[in-house]
Amino acid sequence: xxxxxxxxxxxxxxxxxxxxxxxxxxxxxxxxxxxxxxxxxxxxxxxxxxxxxxxxxxxxxxxxxxxxxxxxxxxxxxxxxxxxxxxxxxxxxxxxxxxxxxxxxxxxxxxxxxxxxxxxxxxxxxxxxxxxxxxxxxxxxxxxxxxxxxxxxxxxxxxxxxxxxxxxxxxxxxxxxxxxxxxxxxxxxxxxxxxxxxxxxxxxxxxxxxxxxxxxxxxxxxxxxxxxxxxxxxxxxxxxxxxxxxxxxxxxxxxxxxxxxxxxxxxxxxxxxxxxxxxxxxxxxxxxxxxxxxxxxxxxxxxxxxxxxxxxxxxxxxxx
Numbered sequence: 001x002x003x004x005x006x007x008x009x010x011x012x013x014x015x016x017x018x019x020x021x022x023x024x025x026x027x028x029x030x031x032x033x034x035x036x037x038x039x040x041x042x043x044x045x046x047x048x049x050x051x052x053x054x055x056x057x058x059x060x061x062x063x064x065x066x067x068x069x070x071x072x073x074x075x076x077x078x079x080x081x082x083x084x085x086x087x088x089x090x091x092x093x094x095x096x097x098x099x100x101x102x103x104x105x106x107x108x109x110x111x112x113x114x115x116x117x118x119x120x121x122x123x124x125x126x127x128x129x130x131x132x133x134x135x136x137x138x139x140x141x142x143x144x145x146x147x148x149x150x151x152x153x154x155x156x157x158x159x160x161x162x163x164x165x166x167x168x169x170x171x172x173x174x175x176x177x178x179x180x181x182x183x184x185x186x187x188x189x190x191x192x193x194x195x196x197x198x199x200x201x202x203x204x205x206x207x208x209x210x211x212x213x214x215x216x217x218x219x220x221x222x223x224x225x226x227x228x229x230x231x232x233x234x235x236x237x238x239x240x241x242x243x244x245x246x247x248x249x250x251x252x253x254x255x256x257x258x259x260x261x262x263x264x265x266x267x268x269x270x271x272x273x274x275x276x277x278x279x280x281x282x283x284x285x286x287x288x289x290x291x292x293x294x295x296x297x298x299x300x301x302x303x304x305x306x307x308x309x310x311x312x313x314x315x316x317x318x319x320x
């Protein structure tokens with residue numbers, strides 16, 4: 001199979017039929033063999049009914065329906081797991097991503113040799129309250145990830161070599177950083193294509209609000225830490241714990257030497273507990289010990305959760 005199109009969606013019943021017709025037209029015009037995997041993320045409208053109706057008209061339509069809303073990353077994870085195409089395309093269901101971009105994205109993967117190609121919506125139809133924070137967010141992501149050539153990490157329209165989606169783990173809200181995840185997995189040929197961004201035709205955006213950007217930065221910090229110290233948490237916690245413990249140890253040592261000197265020379269000396277250095281030493285040694293233990297425990301349980309990507313799937317269509 002040439003192409004798998006993975007489409008996560010939440011309450012997009014008005015646009016699904018139109019989007020599939022557009023995709024089908026592009027695929028037939030270019031002679032691609034394909035599948036479209038709709039991942040219904042707990043929609044409360046008629047989205048799943050529409051997908052079911054489309055599947056009865058075409059065997060190319062496949063579907064996954066969650067029992068509740070989990071988020072975009074879990075939807076992509078489950079879609080990637082089922083994808084069979086040599087090239088996997090992701091796009092949003094709101095008709096803001098154009099299926100006409102698919103042939104060129106496919107060519108860039110198969111002929112130019114890219115592992116991943118990310119869309120860049122150079123001209124956007126989003127409100128200013130969304131575009132300005134997005135620019136700041138992407139600038140930070142470029143700096144932290146080291147992927148300097150991407151302008152839009154969170155663009156929903158992307159193309160992947162099949163090996164990429166089968167070797168990365170998208171969880172939590174890490175869909176924003178799939179290029180970074182791919183880079184950490186050893187897929188270094190990451191490209192970008194300017195794509196057409198259309199104004200939303202139906203409904204309203206499901207990804208607005210301050211929490212979107214706050215969570216984005218927290219996820220970036222998490223990903224940076226995991227990529228740097230995820231396999232060796234003791235290196236960072238143990239190092240910081242050792243520094244804190246040594247500060248406390250030398251503070252106690254200084255207090256002890258000072259006390260002995262005063263006693264040897266019959267010099268009146270206040271109680272050790274009256275000195276602020278006693279409490280500094282006690283606090284830093286306790287913190288140092290806790291950090292060291294955190295590093296040790298982190299090494300034991302590092303990324304070992306068996307249920308991190310355990311999502312309740314209510315129903316599937318045309319999947320084995």
